[in-house]
Amino acid sequence: MSEPLGRIEKPEAEGFRRGKKLYLVPLMYLSEEAPEEYKEKHSRYWRQVAEQLHNLASKVGNVSRVYHESVVQAGEEGLKAAERLNPASYQIAKSQCDHGAIFEPLEEKESLEEVMDWQRCLMLGFMSEKVERKVFELYLEAGKRRNEAVAKKIGETLKDDEAGLLFIREGHSVQFPAEIEVFSVFPPALDEIHRWHRDQARLGMEKPAEKSQEKTEEEAEEVKKKTRRRTKGKPER
Numbered sequence: 001m002s003e004p005l006g007r008i009e010k011p012e013a014e015g016f017r018r019g020k021k022l023y024l025v026p027l028m029y030l031s032e033e034a035p036e037e038y039k040e041k042h043s044r045y046w047r048q049v050a051e052q053l054h055n056l057a058s059k060v061g062n063v064s065r066v067y068h069e070s071v072v073q074a075g076e077e078g079l080k081a082a083e084r085l086n087p088a089s090y091q092i093a094k095s096q097c098d099h100g101a102i103f104e105p106l107e108e109k110e111s112l113e114e115v116m117d118w119q120r121c122l123m124l125g126f127m128s129e130k131v132e133r134k135v136f137e138l139y140l141e142a143g144k145r146r147n148e149a150v151a152k153k154i155g156e157t158l159k160d161d162e163a164g165l166l167f168i169r170e171g172h173s174v175q176f177p178a179e180i181e182v183f184s185v186f187p188p189a190l191d192e193i194h195r196w197h198r199d200q201a202r203l204g205m206e207k208p209a210e211k212s213q214e215k216t217e218e219e220a221e222e223v224k225k226k227t228r229r230r231t232k233g234k235p236e237r
Contacts, residue, residue, distance in 0.1 A: 021061060022165075023056055023163060024183065025092075029086055041189055042088070046091075064159070067154060068081075069169060070085055079103050107153075114146070115142045154176065155176075
């Protein structure tokens with residue numbers, strides 16, 4: 001269950017100090033060629049994330065463990081990997097670690113690489129619809145295993161009465177262990193970013209404002225939609 005930040009009152013917040021907590025932050029990426037308008041919104045978003053995390057720490061508990069999507073290393077190596085992926089989330093992660101948090105490896109290397117390889121296959125295109133459907137099924141199966149590994153890793157490393165911080169893309173499908181209370185961090189600037197993208201798409205002038213080590217997931221989603229249209233009426237495996 002995800003708890004809205006603005007509705008945590010003081011007596012209730014004291015109760016949340018017990019048990020496992022997870023602060024979930026949506027990843028927002030930035031490319032050098034992004035327009036200044038977007039860069040400003042991106043910068044504001046991460047400032048607001050830091051502010052909301054500070055608010056959560058004071059009410060619910062300080063961050064004890066940090067997790068970052070697409071990072072398989074721990075400690076300093078994990079922080080360096082996060083910095084290469086997203087300097088903005090890295091700055092927050094490093095600040096938490098400087099104050100005593102532990103950077104945990106989130107991903108299993110084999111699971112992560114398998115998903116990425118199937119994504120690349122999907123983007124190559126296919127002559128055969130049968131092959132396309134099969135590859136997509138394998139992509140989904142690999143994604144499910146990856147999500148299960150991520151949930152297991154958090155469940156095993158996050159201890160009782162600790163708070164973890166997870167940076168993960170929007171639209172993820174990880175099912176967290178039931179004993180973990182999830183607090184979603186959604187600053188006002190996130191809505192601004194969503195509106196900006198919608199406006200750019202509507203005007204037909206959208207430019208590549210975001211980058212990601214897993215950018216092919218967005219393109220794979222298009223393949224997913226196309227595959228669903230082709231297999232409409234057939235049960236998915």
